[in-house]
Amino acid sequence: MRIFTSLLILSVAFLALLSCNSIRSYPESEHVPDQNIVLFSLIDVKGTKVSMPVAKQKESVDSVNKVLLRNGKETIKIKHWCPCDSALVLLEGKRLDQLIISGKEMASSTGGGSGVSGEPPYGIKLNPDGSLNWPQLDEPGSKNYRLSLPYGPVNEPGKVVKVILPTTNPTDQPFIIAILDTGFDGSLYTPASNSFWVNTAEVPEADRDHNGLVGDQFGYDFVNNASFPYDDNNHGTLVTSLIHEQLRNNAWAAGKVRFMHLKTFGASGQGTLFDNLCALSYARQMNAKMINASWGFYSQQESKLLDHFIQQLDTTGITLVAAAGNKIESLERNPLGWLTGIYRNLDTNPFWPAAFSATRENVIAVTTIHSSTKEVKANPAVLPEGPFAVCPNQNYSRQAVNIGVLNNLNLKVTGPIIPGCEVLDITAANGGTKSGSSFAAPVVTGKLVNKLGPDWPGHKRAGLYTKMRTLSPTTLKTDPSLNNQLKDHYVLRHEP
Known part of the structure; x- marks a missing residue:
């Protein structure tokens, strides 16, 4: 009996250890093999900071290749420049995605400056650990x-798009909302055209x-x-329609709010970090006030x-609203079959850019919530006051997710759908x-734009919250039941 008990204890301990190891193994999103994104530093020309000329960038890459060849490594080349920001460059080379590249803040001890000067290799060197110091870059x-769009498929990819050009309706000093997504189809939602x-x-x-x-008259397809x-x-x-839905019957919005559509995701709903960084730069240069990032x-x-790019948005007064992400079904169960929920917690499994809300005041991370009371589940027409919980298919975080949206509970839903989700x-x-x-x-x-637009209080979360609660106290409220799931435990009611 003692032997059986000991074996049972050892088996449970082994399975528990296996489970814990599984929980600690967090997934990383896929990346494009053999590629790396870099940002060249600005250079000083007669007291003015300007982008490094392309010729100088190529010169710097040549210097890197000399160092790589000398150390028996594969060479690299420039694959693409961001068309609206030539400092942002996509590099390509065999196993380049595995090379750790440090910018000037990590390579200052080499003596290299932020610009290209002196004789090659300009302070560029390969470290003993195999990483590359490249002082002419601003960041690593x-x-x-x-990148992925956190949603269930909206439509089968590869559909035939009906081309409906937008109405040319410019306005002086528009309030610009940049939408980095799959683009816009006016045949599906004409009111926003x-x-x-x-x-x-x-x-x-x-x-x-x-x-x-x-030809970037109405946005751009990156x-x-x-x-x-x-x-x-x-x-x-659909994302555009939900923004526009909140602006209906608002005369100021009709006259001033304009949507800047920046297509950074294709028919399959897949995109890349490079295209989205380029679009963020474009939105900043074109004076957007808000950016919606549902990815x-x-x-x-x-x-x-x-x-770095989000900090640039902060410096120029732009708010980024980001989706908190959804759970990954295939990772929700550990080897024992227990639901862990740990992958939905951005505190341990960060989803970017939403997770930057923990450190950047111009980022608002958003998820969806529902009422956890049985009465509301039985009667979806009842508008609850709480307690609330984050919808079980979406992410949460005590450090990074700010607002939970409570959707219209009067929707006629069937099956296992939870009202509010x-x-x-x-x-x-x-x-x-x-x-x-x-x-x-x-x-x-x-x-936020509907309620605060004419008297926009600035791009920081705290100022937006304060103004919103002053002008519309029933729209944005805090609820203590969300203290363990949301950083700011705010409830925003989605009332079309």
């Missing part, structure tokens, strides 16, 4: 992550404004390097490069509902 290099941002300095099939993009951001997936159109990627290490798909001909933090973020974006 980054893998080119494959006259709310397109218009680049009045541009003309079709030309780059009259000399910003590096040809996936296909095309002038118009057609939506071949539907996700971006992200998982990584235990924050991207210093992405943080679904939004009505107003772009679908046959109706239906969708769920995901992708669709919580645009509700917050639209609601």
